[in-house]
Amino acid sequence: MNPLLKAEQAVLGSVLIEPGQLSRLDWLDPDHFHRPVHRALFAALRALRDRGHPAVAAEKSVPSLSWVTDAVNEAGRHVRGLTATYPHILISACPRSEHAPVYGRMVLEGAIHRRVTEHAVRLHQAARADALLGEVEGxxxxxxxxAEVLGDLARRWGTEPRPVAPVPVPVTAPLAPSVVLADRVAEDEQFLLAVLAERFGAMDEVVDWLRPDDFADPAHQQLYRCLGALHHRGEPIDRITLLWEAQRRGLLTDGTLTADQLTIICDGVGAGSAEWLGERVIRSSVTRTAGASARAVRSLAENEALAPGQLINHALHALGPLDDVRSRWQSANGLPSRTPTASVPSPARAHAALARSTPRPAPPPSARTGSMPVSTATRPLSRGHG
Known part of the structure:
Protein backbone atom coordinates (compact mmCIF):
# COMPACT_ATOMS: atom_id res chain seq x y z
CA MET A 1 0.00 0.00 0.00
CA ASN A 2 1.37 3.40 -1.04
CA PRO A 3 0.12 6.12 1.36
CA LEU A 4 1.03 8.91 -1.06
CA LEU A 5 -0.97 7.32 -3.87
CA LYS A 6 -3.93 6.87 -1.51
CA ALA A 7 -3.70 10.53 -0.48
CA GLU A 8 -3.63 11.75 -4.09
CA GLN A 9 -6.65 9.62 -4.92
CA ALA A 10 -8.49 10.78 -1.81
CA VAL A 11 -8.00 14.49 -2.43
CA LEU A 12 -9.16 14.15 -6.05
CA GLY A 13 -12.10 12.00 -4.97
CA SER A 14 -13.14 14.60 -2.40
CA VAL A 15 -13.19 17.34 -5.05
CA LEU A 16 -15.12 15.13 -7.47
CA ILE A 17 -17.70 14.49 -4.75
CA GLU A 18 -17.83 18.06 -3.46
CA PRO A 19 -16.44 20.70 -5.90
CA GLY A 20 -16.57 23.34 -3.18
CA GLN A 21 -13.56 21.69 -1.52
CA LEU A 22 -11.37 23.36 -4.15
CA SER A 23 -11.68 26.65 -2.27
CA ARG A 24 -9.91 24.98 0.67
CA LEU A 25 -7.05 23.72 -1.53
CA ASP A 26 -5.79 26.95 -3.13
CA TRP A 27 -2.32 26.32 -1.67
CA LEU A 28 -2.07 22.98 -3.51
CA ASP A 29 -0.78 23.02 -7.11
CA PRO A 30 -1.16 20.38 -9.84
CA ASP A 31 2.63 19.93 -9.85
CA HIS A 32 2.44 18.67 -6.28
CA PHE A 33 0.85 15.44 -7.50
CA HIS A 34 3.25 12.64 -8.34
CA ARG A 35 1.23 10.83 -11.04
CA PRO A 36 0.79 12.69 -14.36
CA VAL A 37 -2.87 11.66 -14.61
CA HIS A 38 -3.51 13.13 -11.16
CA ARG A 39 -1.76 16.38 -12.10
CA ALA A 40 -3.86 16.68 -15.24
CA LEU A 41 -7.09 15.88 -13.41
CA PHE A 42 -6.49 18.38 -10.60
CA ALA A 43 -5.59 21.08 -13.15
CA ALA A 44 -8.77 20.26 -15.08
CA LEU A 45 -10.92 20.54 -11.95
CA ARG A 46 -9.42 23.94 -11.21
CA ALA A 47 -9.96 25.08 -14.79
CA LEU A 48 -13.62 24.07 -14.63
CA ARG A 49 -14.01 25.91 -11.33
CA ASP A 50 -12.46 29.07 -12.79
CA ARG A 51 -14.84 28.92 -15.75
CA GLY A 52 -17.82 28.90 -13.40
CA HIS A 53 -18.96 25.31 -13.80
CA PRO A 54 -22.54 24.93 -12.44
CA ALA A 55 -21.53 22.06 -10.14
CA VAL A 56 -19.29 24.37 -8.09
CA ALA A 57 -22.21 26.52 -6.94
CA ALA A 58 -24.59 23.58 -6.42
CA GLU A 59 -23.20 22.72 -2.95
CA LYS A 60 -24.13 19.04 -3.26
CA SER A 61 -22.57 16.26 -1.23
CA VAL A 62 -22.95 13.74 -4.06
CA PRO A 63 -20.91 13.72 -7.28
CA SER A 64 -22.41 15.57 -10.23
CA LEU A 65 -22.35 13.55 -13.45
CA SER A 66 -21.56 16.59 -15.59
CA TRP A 67 -18.78 17.66 -13.19
CA VAL A 68 -17.10 14.26 -13.41
CA THR A 69 -17.57 13.89 -17.17
CA ASP A 70 -16.33 17.40 -17.96
CA ALA A 71 -13.29 16.89 -15.73
CA VAL A 72 -12.36 13.67 -17.57
CA ASN A 73 -12.79 15.35 -20.96
CA GLU A 74 -10.71 18.38 -19.91
CA ALA A 75 -7.90 16.29 -18.42
CA GLY A 76 -7.93 13.89 -21.37
CA ARG A 77 -6.73 16.72 -23.61
CA HIS A 78 -3.42 16.85 -21.72
CA VAL A 79 -2.70 13.27 -20.63
CA ARG A 80 -3.21 9.79 -21.97
CA GLY A 81 -4.60 6.79 -20.17
CA LEU A 82 -7.46 8.48 -18.32
CA THR A 83 -10.59 6.37 -18.66
CA ALA A 84 -14.18 7.19 -17.77
CA THR A 85 -14.13 4.69 -14.92
CA TYR A 86 -11.07 6.07 -13.13
CA PRO A 87 -12.91 9.00 -11.45
CA HIS A 88 -15.23 6.47 -9.81
CA ILE A 89 -12.16 4.71 -8.38
CA LEU A 90 -11.04 8.07 -6.99
CA ILE A 91 -14.44 8.72 -5.46
CA SER A 92 -14.48 5.32 -3.77
CA ALA A 93 -10.94 5.97 -2.44
CA CYS A 94 -12.13 9.05 -0.49
CA PRO A 95 -13.36 8.20 3.02
CA ARG A 96 -14.68 11.70 3.83
CA SER A 97 -14.83 14.58 1.36
CA GLU A 98 -14.60 17.18 4.16
CA HIS A 99 -11.12 15.86 4.96
CA ALA A 100 -9.80 17.22 1.64
CA PRO A 101 -7.35 19.75 3.20
CA VAL A 102 -5.71 17.00 5.25
CA TYR A 103 -5.39 14.76 2.19
CA GLY A 104 -3.94 17.73 0.31
CA ARG A 105 -1.39 18.28 3.06
CA MET A 106 -0.26 14.68 2.63
CA VAL A 107 0.16 15.28 -1.10
CA LEU A 108 2.14 18.45 -0.39
CA GLU A 109 4.38 16.56 2.03
CA GLY A 110 5.28 14.03 -0.66
CA ALA A 111 5.88 16.85 -3.15
CA ILE A 112 8.26 18.59 -0.75
CA HIS A 113 10.43 15.48 -0.43
CA ARG A 114 10.47 14.95 -4.21
CA ARG A 115 11.24 18.58 -5.04
CA VAL A 116 14.09 18.85 -2.55
CA THR A 117 15.56 15.61 -3.93
CA GLU A 118 15.27 16.90 -7.50
CA HIS A 119 17.10 20.17 -6.81
CA ALA A 120 19.75 18.45 -4.68
CA VAL A 121 20.54 16.19 -7.66
CA ARG A 122 20.81 19.23 -9.94
CA LEU A 123 23.18 20.94 -7.51
CA HIS A 124 25.35 17.83 -7.34
CA GLN A 125 25.53 17.56 -11.12
CA ALA A 126 26.39 21.25 -11.47
CA ALA A 127 29.13 20.93 -8.83
CA ARG A 128 30.75 18.02 -10.67
CA ALA A 129 30.58 19.86 -14.00
CA ASP A 130 32.09 23.03 -12.52
CA ALA A 131 34.87 21.04 -10.87
CA LEU A 132 35.91 19.62 -14.25
CA LEU A 133 35.74 23.04 -15.94
CA GLY A 134 37.39 24.96 -13.11
CA GLU A 135 34.32 27.14 -12.58
CA VAL A 136 31.87 27.80 -9.76
CA GLU A 137 29.01 29.78 -11.30
CA GLY A 138 26.81 26.79 -12.12
CA ALA A 147 17.60 27.81 -1.16
CA GLU A 148 14.73 29.67 -2.85
CA VAL A 149 12.81 26.43 -3.33
CA LEU A 150 13.26 25.58 0.35
CA GLY A 151 11.94 29.00 1.33
CA ASP A 152 8.91 28.68 -0.93
CA LEU A 153 8.13 25.18 0.35
CA ALA A 154 8.43 26.38 3.94
CA ARG A 155 5.86 29.13 3.35
CA ARG A 156 3.52 26.69 1.64
CA TRP A 157 3.83 24.26 4.51
CA GLY A 158 3.24 27.03 7.06
CA THR A 159 6.58 27.31 8.84
CA GLU A 160 9.49 29.74 8.97
CA PRO A 161 12.59 28.65 7.00
CA ARG A 162 15.53 28.59 9.42
CA PRO A 163 18.65 26.41 9.51
CA VAL A 164 18.48 23.70 12.16
CA ALA A 165 21.15 21.03 12.61
CA PRO A 166 19.86 17.45 12.58
CA VAL A 167 20.54 15.26 15.60
CA PRO A 168 22.68 13.30 15.06
CA VAL A 169 24.42 15.09 12.20
CA PRO A 170 24.70 12.68 9.23
CA VAL A 171 28.22 11.93 8.02
CA THR A 172 28.64 12.57 4.32
CA ALA A 173 31.51 10.87 2.55
CA PRO A 174 33.74 13.23 0.54
CA LEU A 175 33.21 13.37 -3.18
CA ALA A 176 35.68 11.16 -5.03
CA PRO A 177 37.08 13.30 -7.88
CA SER A 178 38.50 11.92 -11.08
CA VAL A 179 42.20 11.12 -11.16
CA VAL A 180 42.96 14.01 -13.52
CA LEU A 181 41.00 16.47 -11.37
CA ALA A 182 42.60 15.22 -8.15
CA ASP A 183 46.08 15.59 -9.62
CA ARG A 184 45.34 19.12 -10.80
CA VAL A 185 43.99 20.16 -7.39
CA ALA A 186 46.96 18.57 -5.60
CA GLU A 187 49.42 20.44 -7.86
CA ASP A 188 47.71 23.77 -7.16
CA GLU A 189 47.80 23.14 -3.42
CA GLN A 190 51.47 22.09 -3.44
CA PHE A 191 52.50 25.09 -5.53
CA LEU A 192 50.58 27.46 -3.24
CA LEU A 193 52.16 26.00 -0.09
CA ALA A 194 55.61 26.30 -1.68
CA VAL A 195 55.03 29.97 -2.47
CA LEU A 196 53.71 30.65 1.02
CA ALA A 197 56.70 28.94 2.62
CA GLU A 198 59.41 30.64 0.55
CA ARG A 199 58.16 34.06 -0.47
CA PHE A 200 58.19 36.80 2.15
CA GLY A 201 54.78 38.28 2.87
CA ALA A 202 52.89 35.77 0.74
CA MET A 203 50.63 34.75 3.64
CA ASP A 204 49.28 38.31 3.83
CA GLU A 205 47.68 37.83 0.40
CA VAL A 206 45.50 34.85 1.38
CA VAL A 207 45.21 34.63 5.16
CA ASP A 208 42.02 36.70 5.36
CA TRP A 209 39.90 34.40 3.19
CA LEU A 210 41.67 31.04 2.76
CA ARG A 211 41.06 28.36 5.40
CA PRO A 212 42.71 24.96 6.03
CA ASP A 213 39.49 23.13 5.09
CA ASP A 214 39.72 24.63 1.59
CA PHE A 215 42.56 22.20 0.86
CA ALA A 216 41.49 18.79 -0.38
CA ASP A 217 44.56 16.91 0.88
CA PRO A 218 44.61 16.40 4.69
CA ALA A 219 48.40 16.81 4.76
CA HIS A 220 48.09 20.12 2.93
CA GLN A 221 45.46 21.25 5.43
CA GLN A 222 47.86 20.64 8.31
CA LEU A 223 50.73 22.40 6.55
CA TYR A 224 48.56 25.45 5.97
CA ARG A 225 47.64 25.40 9.68
CA CYS A 226 51.35 25.43 10.47
CA LEU A 227 51.91 28.40 8.18
CA GLY A 228 48.93 30.18 9.70
CA ALA A 229 50.26 29.60 13.22
CA LEU A 230 53.68 31.02 12.32
CA HIS A 231 52.06 34.03 10.67
CA HIS A 232 49.74 34.61 13.62
CA ARG A 233 52.64 34.60 16.08
CA GLY A 234 54.65 36.95 13.88
CA GLU A 235 57.49 34.45 13.46
CA PRO A 236 59.54 34.16 10.27
CA ILE A 237 58.36 31.65 7.67
CA ASP A 238 60.72 29.47 5.67
CA ARG A 239 61.26 25.75 5.12
CA ILE A 240 63.11 25.32 8.42
CA THR A 241 60.53 27.06 10.61
CA LEU A 242 57.76 25.20 8.76
CA LEU A 243 59.48 21.87 9.43
CA TRP A 244 59.90 22.79 13.09
CA GLU A 245 56.23 23.75 13.48
CA ALA A 246 55.16 20.49 11.84
CA GLN A 247 57.42 18.59 14.24
CA ARG A 248 55.99 20.42 17.26
CA ARG A 249 52.45 19.47 16.20
CA GLY A 250 53.44 15.80 15.86
CA LEU A 251 52.67 15.68 12.13
CA LEU A 252 55.91 13.83 11.36
CA THR A 253 55.36 11.18 14.03
CA ASP A 254 51.69 10.35 13.58
CA GLY A 255 52.00 9.72 9.82
CA THR A 256 50.08 12.80 8.73
CA LEU A 257 53.13 14.18 6.96
CA THR A 258 56.48 12.77 5.84
CA ALA A 259 59.75 14.57 5.44
CA ASP A 260 59.76 13.67 1.74
CA GLN A 261 56.38 15.38 1.24
CA LEU A 262 57.65 18.51 2.91
CA THR A 263 60.84 18.43 0.83
CA ILE A 264 58.88 18.08 -2.43
CA ILE A 265 56.74 21.09 -1.53
CA CYS A 266 59.59 23.33 -0.46
CA ASP A 267 61.91 22.38 -3.33
CA GLY A 268 59.24 22.87 -5.97
CA VAL A 269 58.92 26.59 -5.49
CA GLY A 270 59.00 28.87 -8.47
CA ALA A 271 57.63 32.21 -9.54
CA GLY A 272 53.94 32.43 -8.66
CA SER A 273 51.26 34.59 -7.15
CA ALA A 274 49.91 33.40 -3.81
CA GLU A 275 46.67 35.27 -4.39
CA TRP A 276 46.10 33.68 -7.81
CA LEU A 277 46.95 30.19 -6.58
CA GLY A 278 44.82 30.66 -3.47
CA GLU A 279 41.89 31.65 -5.65
CA ARG A 280 42.26 28.39 -7.58
CA VAL A 281 42.33 26.40 -4.34
CA ILE A 282 39.23 28.08 -2.91
CA ARG A 283 37.45 27.68 -6.24
CA SER A 284 37.88 23.92 -6.04
CA SER A 285 36.74 24.14 -2.42
CA VAL A 286 33.48 25.78 -3.56
CA THR A 287 32.61 22.95 -5.94
CA ARG A 288 33.71 20.29 -3.45
CA THR A 289 31.58 21.84 -0.70
CA ALA A 290 28.63 22.22 -3.07
CA GLY A 291 28.82 18.53 -3.89
CA ALA A 292 28.94 17.57 -0.21
CA SER A 293 25.99 19.85 0.61
CA ALA A 294 23.98 18.40 -2.26
CA ARG A 295 24.57 14.85 -1.09
CA ALA A 296 23.61 15.77 2.47
CA VAL A 297 20.37 17.42 1.31
CA ARG A 298 19.50 14.46 -0.89
CA SER A 299 20.09 12.06 1.98
CA LEU A 300 17.72 14.10 4.15
CA ALA A 301 15.05 14.27 1.43
CA GLU A 302 15.12 10.51 0.94
CA ASN A 303 14.34 10.00 4.62
CA GLU A 304 10.54 9.70 4.53
CA ALA A 305 10.37 9.78 8.33
CA LEU A 306 11.39 13.47 8.33
CA ALA A 307 8.48 15.89 8.58
CA PRO A 308 8.53 18.64 5.91
CA GLY A 309 9.42 21.36 8.40
CA GLN A 310 12.36 19.34 9.69
CA LEU A 311 13.50 18.47 6.18
CA ILE A 312 13.47 22.10 5.05
CA ASN A 313 15.32 23.40 8.10
CA HIS A 314 17.89 20.58 8.07
CA ALA A 315 18.47 21.15 4.33
CA LEU A 316 19.07 24.87 4.93
CA HIS A 317 21.60 23.92 7.60
CA ALA A 318 23.35 21.60 5.13
CA LEU A 319 23.80 24.56 2.76
CA GLY A 320 25.52 26.59 5.49
CA PRO A 321 29.11 25.43 4.75
CA LEU A 322 28.63 26.36 1.09
CA ASP A 323 27.47 29.86 2.07
CA ASP A 324 30.62 30.28 4.14
CA VAL A 325 33.07 29.22 1.44
CA ARG A 326 31.13 31.22 -1.16
CA SER A 327 31.48 34.43 0.87
CA ARG A 328 35.22 33.87 1.18
CA TRP A 329 35.52 33.12 -2.53
CA GLN A 330 33.71 36.38 -3.27
CA SER A 331 36.09 38.20 -0.93
CA ALA A 332 39.07 36.68 -2.74
CA ASN A 333 37.72 37.93 -6.07
CA GLY A 334 36.59 41.33 -4.81
CA LEU A 335 32.93 40.54 -5.45
CA PRO A 336 30.08 41.90 -3.31
CA SER A 337 28.62 39.46 -0.83
CA ARG A 338 25.27 37.94 -1.68
CA THR A 339 22.39 39.50 0.24
CA PRO A 340 19.84 36.90 1.30
CA THR A 341 16.35 37.51 0.00
CA ALA A 342 13.90 38.60 2.66
CA SER A 343 11.20 36.09 3.49
CA VAL A 344 7.86 37.39 2.22
CA PRO A 345 4.84 35.78 3.83
CA SER A 346 2.65 33.95 1.35
CA PRO A 347 -1.17 34.02 1.55
CA ALA A 348 -1.10 30.26 1.14
CA ARG A 349 0.89 29.87 4.30
CA ALA A 350 -2.00 30.35 6.71
CA HIS A 351 -4.30 28.07 4.72
CA ALA A 352 -1.76 25.25 4.57
CA ALA A 353 -1.10 25.60 8.29
CA LEU A 354 -4.81 25.50 9.05
CA ALA A 355 -5.06 22.24 7.13
CA ARG A 356 -3.29 20.54 9.99
CA SER A 357 -5.29 18.61 12.52
CA THR A 358 -6.80 20.90 15.17
CA PRO A 359 -7.81 19.87 18.68
CA ARG A 360 -11.46 19.17 19.24
CA PRO A 361 -13.38 21.77 21.26
CA ALA A 362 -13.66 20.94 24.94
CA PRO A 363 -17.10 19.66 26.02
CA PRO A 364 -19.18 21.81 28.38
CA PRO A 365 -18.59 21.21 32.09
CA SER A 366 -21.95 19.46 32.48
CA ALA A 367 -21.01 16.87 29.86
CA ARG A 368 -17.67 15.92 31.32
CA THR A 369 -17.46 12.64 33.14
CA GLY A 370 -16.65 13.10 36.78
CA SER A 371 -16.70 16.87 36.52
CA MET A 372 -18.69 17.34 39.74
CA PRO A 373 -16.47 18.72 42.50
CA VAL A 374 -15.82 16.36 45.35
CA SER A 375 -15.95 17.80 48.81
CA THR A 376 -12.79 17.39 50.78
CA ALA A 377 -14.88 16.31 53.75
CA THR A 378 -16.14 13.22 51.91
CA ARG A 379 -12.78 12.15 50.51
CA PRO A 380 -11.22 9.12 52.17
CA LEU A 381 -8.07 9.83 54.09
CA SER A 382 -4.87 8.68 52.45
CA ARG A 383 -2.94 5.94 54.16
CA GLY A 384 -0.25 7.20 56.41
CA HIS A 385 -1.85 10.64 56.73
CA GLY A 386 -4.56 9.81 59.28
Missing part, protein backbone atom coordinates in the same frame (compact mmCIF):
# COMPACT_ATOMS: atom_id res chain seq x y z
CA UNK A 139 27.06 25.28 -8.64
CA UNK A 140 26.37 28.60 -6.94
CA UNK A 141 23.37 29.24 -9.18
CA UNK A 142 21.79 25.90 -8.37
CA UNK A 143 22.54 26.41 -4.68
CA UNK A 144 20.61 29.68 -4.82
CA UNK A 145 17.74 27.96 -6.61
CA UNK A 146 17.65 25.22 -3.97
Missing amino acids: ALHHADVL
